[in-house]
Amino acid sequence: MSDFRSDSVGMRSGGAGEDPLLRRLYDRLRPFLRLFVSLIVTFLGLLAITFFIGRVIPIDPVLAVVGERAPPEVYEATRKAMGLDKPLIVQFAMYVWQVLHGDLGVSLLTSRPVIEDIQRVVPATFELATLATIIGVVLGVPMGVLAAVHAGRWPDHLVRVIGLIGYSVPVFWLGLMGLLLFYGKLGWVGGPGRLDIYYDGMVPTVTGMILIDALLAGDMDIFWNAVSHIVLPASILGYYSLAYIARMTRSFMLEQLGQEYITTARVKGLSEFRVIWVHALGNVMVPLITVIALSYASLLEGSVLTETVFAWPGLGFYITNALVSADMAAVLGGTIVVGTVFVGLNLLSDFLYRIVDPRAR
Amino acid sequence: MTKKGNDRSVPPVPEEAPSGAGGLRAWLESDAPTSAFQARCVRAWLTWLKFSSNPLAVTGLLIIVALVLVAVFAPLLMTHDPLAQNLSDRLLPPGEKGHLLGTDGLGRDIYSRVIAGSRITLYIVGLVTITAPLFGLLVGTVSGYFGGWVDIVLMRITDIILAFPKLILALAFVAALGPGIGNAILAIAITSWPPYARIARAETLTVRNADYIMASRLQGASDARIVLAHIVPMCVSSVIVRVTLDMAGIILTAAGLGFLGLGAQPPTPEWGAMIAEGRKFLLDQWWVATMPGIAIFLVSLGFNLLGDGLRDALDPRSGQA
Numbered sequence: 001m002s003d004f005r006s007d008s009v010g011m012r013s014g015g016a017g018e019d020p021l022l023r024r025l026y027d028r029l030r031p032f033l034r035l036f037v038s039l040i041v042t043f044l045g046l047l048a049i050t051f052f053i054g055r056v057i058p059i060d061p062v063l064a065v066v067g068e069r070a071p072p073e074v075y076e077a078t079r080k081a082m083g084l085d086k087p088l089i090v091q092f093a094m095y096v097w098q099v100l101h102g103d104l105g106v107s108l109l110t111s112r113p114v115i116e117d118i119q120r121v122v123p124a125t126f127e128l129a130t131l132a133t134i135i136g137v138v139l140g141v142p143m144g145v146l147a148a149v150h151a152g153r154w155p156d157h158l159v160r161v162i163g164l165i166g167y168s169v170p171v172f173w174l175g176l177m178g179l180l181l182f183y184g185k186l187g188w189v190g191g192p193g194r195l196d197i198y199y200d201g202m203v204p205t206v207t208g209m210i211l212i213d214a215l216l217a218g219d220m221d222i223f224w225n226a227v228s229h230i231v232l233p234a235s236i237l238g239y240y241s242l243a244y245i246a247r248m249t250r251s252f253m254l255e256q257l258g259q260e261y262i263t264t265a266r267v268k269g270l271s272e273f274r275v276i277w278v279h280a281l282g283n284v285m286v287p288l289i290t291v292i293a294l295s296y297a298s299l300l301e302g303s304v305l306t307e308t309v310f311a312w313p314g315l316g317f318y319i320t321n322a323l324v325s326a327d328m329a330a331v332l333g334g335t336i337v338v339g340t341v342f343v344g345l346n347l348l349s350d351f352l353y354r355i356v357d358p359r360a361r
Numbered sequence: 362m363t364k365k366g367n368d369r370s371v372p373p374v375p376e377e378a379p380s381g382a383g384g385l386r387a388w389l390e391s392d393a394p395t396s397a398f399q400a401r402c403v404r405a406w407l408t409w410l411k412f413s414s415n416p417l418a419v420t421g422l423l424i425i426v427a428l429v430l431v432a433v434f435a436p437l438l439m440t441h442d443p444l445a446q447n448l449s450d451r452l453l454p455p456g457e458k459g460h461l462l463g464t465d466g467l468g469r470d471i472y473s474r475v476i477a478g479s480r481i482t483l484y485i486v487g488l489v490t491i492t493a494p495l496f497g498l499l500v501g502t503v504s505g506y507f508g509g510w511v512d513i514v515l516m517r518i519t520d521i522i523l524a525f526p527k528l529i530l531a532l533a534f535v536a537a538l539g540p541g542i543g544n545a546i547l548a549i550a551i552t553s554w555p556p557y558a559r560i561a562r563a564e565t566l567t568v569r570n571a572d573y574i575m576a577s578r579l580q581g582a583s584d585a586r587i588v589l590a591h592i593v594p595m596c597v598s599s600v601i602v603r604v605t606l607d608m609a610g611i612i613l614t615a616a617g618l619g620f621l622g623l624g625a626q627p628p629t630p631e632w633g634a635m636i637a638e639g640r641k642f643l644l645d646q647w648w649v650a651t652m653p654g655i656a657i658f659l660v661s662l663g664f665n666l667l668g669d670g671l672r673d674a675l676d677p678r679s680g681q682a
Contacts, residue, residue, distance in 0.1 A: 045521030049530070053537040168662040170613050172620050173636055173654035176643055180651075184644040301526035305617050309640075319529070320621055323536050335533045343524045 035351050039343070044096070046339045050332045051095050099336065105329030109322060114333035117318065122337070123208025124194065125307070125314030129299040131234040136241025137292060141281075143242070144249025148257060149276055151250075159246045166243030171302050175236050175309035182232055190229035192311035199225055233310040237302055241295045248291045249284065256280040286353070293349035297342045411674045418670020424663025432479040441470035443477040443630045452646045463648045465638060471649065474630035475656050481631045482660060485546055485615045490604050493550040497557025498600060502592045504558065505565025506584070516562065523555040528614060535623045542631070545624040549614050553607060557600050564596040602675055606668035609661035616657050632657050 070078075079085055083094055098104075104114035147159035182189045190196060194210045199222050203213045211230065214223035256262065257280055265275045304316035311317065315334055322330035390407075394400040412418055431438060440459065447468035455463040461472040504515040522530070534548035568574065569592070577591055618624035619633025627634060632653040639650030 042521055042524050053533050164665060167665050168609055168658055170616050170657050176650050180643055180647050301528050331533055331536045335529055338529050339525050342526050
């Protein structure tokens with residue numbers, strides 16, 4: 001009996017020299033490690049899917065290079081040169097290697113490397129999605145708070161209706177209707193594209209984001225023209241983000257408002273304004289950040305259709321243009337980029353949540 | 362899910378059953394059902410009471426019923442042949458020359474095309490909601506039942522597909538398979554099964570060690586039999602609720618693919634493709650793009666309302682305070 005006890009104590013003290021430190025380090029790092037591993041696995045999965053899609057196409061990639069009438073020797077040689085005679089797993093490894101080195105193939109449409117095309121179009125999408133998220137946050141958070149505070153009354157119903165419409169209206173149709181009303185009938189905003197045609201190419205490209213480039217060039221005419229063009233697509237996308245953010249804010253706030261510290265704050269005699277907008281909202285901020293990250297990720301998806309409607313020269317427009325002309329390298333390259341950003345934002349929001357909220361660890 | 366917070370949809374507690382009155386209602390609201398069949402009927406009836414006390418849910422149901430009726434009786438409702446072109450009657454505004462909603466760029470009657478489109482929409486939704494949940498159920502139950510490596514591998518694949526933006530993935534699949542309504546359906550199904558697999562797996566984990574599973578294993582039931590006959594039925598109801606909630610999303614994705622020219626091909630009167638055609642005339646002949654959009658909006662609104670109502674009525678954790 002005593003043997004056993006001393007033994008166990010000995011074991012514990014024996015390890016105490018270095019173990020706790022390592023252990024704590026490991027505990028600290030574990031979320032990062034898990035994030036890293038799941039990022040890698042998911043990324044490989046994404047590449048596996050695009051690789052699979054690329055091979056499923058019923059076109060022989062060799063024929064596309066050598067042409068129909070190439071002699072069999074040339075065909076075989078090209079096939080070897082392209083690595084298509086190797087086992088599938090080796091081909092996949094080669095594919096991953098290429099993608100990791102930024103080689104996404106060459107676009108049929110522009111005959112430039114896909115990666116260069118994408119670098120050129122990404123700022124436009126970034127600009128649009130960021131502006132939409134700002135709209136969504138600035139309007140959505142207060143609406144969600146009001147809906148929670150007045151649960152069951154008209155602000156609450158309003159948020160519910162906005163959400164319901166957001167889930168039911170096709171985004172491309174809403175965009176067309178917006179164009180019809182605000183551009184066609186009322187003339188309040190600019191039409192499709194990022195600028196009126198006579199301003200095209202007048203600002204030097206620095207960041208690729210037209211608003212910032214115009215400001216850098218100091219040309220306010222162009223800046224306001226760009227604003228009139230971006231405001232509609234950004235509002236349409238922002239609407240979807242608003243609907244989601246308001247709904248989530250509402251449910252987070254309801255949870256907070258039912259807690260005891262809120263009663264305490266009220267009993268202390270704090271103003272209702274302070275209780276709601278400082279105490280409750282402050283605690284909601286943490287989960288809200290993850291919601292905003294998620295909504296940003298889903299905007300990338302919504303931007304595919306919105307950009308097509310507004311002829312907005314971003315990633316979504318690039319992908320749909322490539323689709324129409326069966327430019328597979330460009331489609332798959334775009335898919336990889338969007339997918340990677342999407343996965344990254346998802347994991348990041350999950351991770352942030354775990355870091356900031358100790359209960360979720 | 363459970364934070365919906367409005368408890369207006371609490372089912373009316375059945376009043377004291379009028380004694381002696383052996384009516385159907387009394388039988389349906391009985392506290393002490395005498396047979397398994399009656400118990401099932403009572404349960405269904407109470408669910409229905411709860412569902413029908415929610416006006417939004419009933420509105421949704423009515424929209425969907427109307428959609429089905431329109432699709433069934435489409436030939437009777439159409440005033441013109443949806444494919445017949447009449448170039449001398451191009452782009453007529455609504456109401457002119459007997460064209461209720463006007464005509465499109467080829468002189469086809471928009472009203473008849475919208476009606477015909479309801480069949481295509483139902484066809485797409487029907488096929489996706491049969492294939493994707495079945496596949497998801499299979500993956501989820503197998504994964505949950507066998508556990509171990511099977512579970513890890515299957516769930517990893519599920520998570521990977523779940524991690525992607527659905528529309529982008531569907532676009533890439535259609536790009537590879539070629540445009541067309543069949544391929545669009547396939548692409549949507551491929552991208553929408555993972556949530557069902559997750560739900561089915563979660564349900565399976567809660568029942569896999571239940572006594573009745575043990576009992577049937579002791580009786581010599583095979584794994585396939587246990588999964589198909591004893592586990593799958595337990596997962597069906599939560600999967601169905603999720604499917605109803607997803608239907609609007611399926612419609613919107615299908616319409617989006619159609620709009621991009623990757624779904625149904627012209628001259629098929631698919632709503633998304635019709636909007637794409639109307640885009641050319643947007644500023645001068647607004648009705649061409651507007652009408653099919655209203656149809657999409659109404660139908661997905663109907664499915665959303667129905668899904669919300671079903672969830673509130675079927676989910677024992679919400680409502681029933």
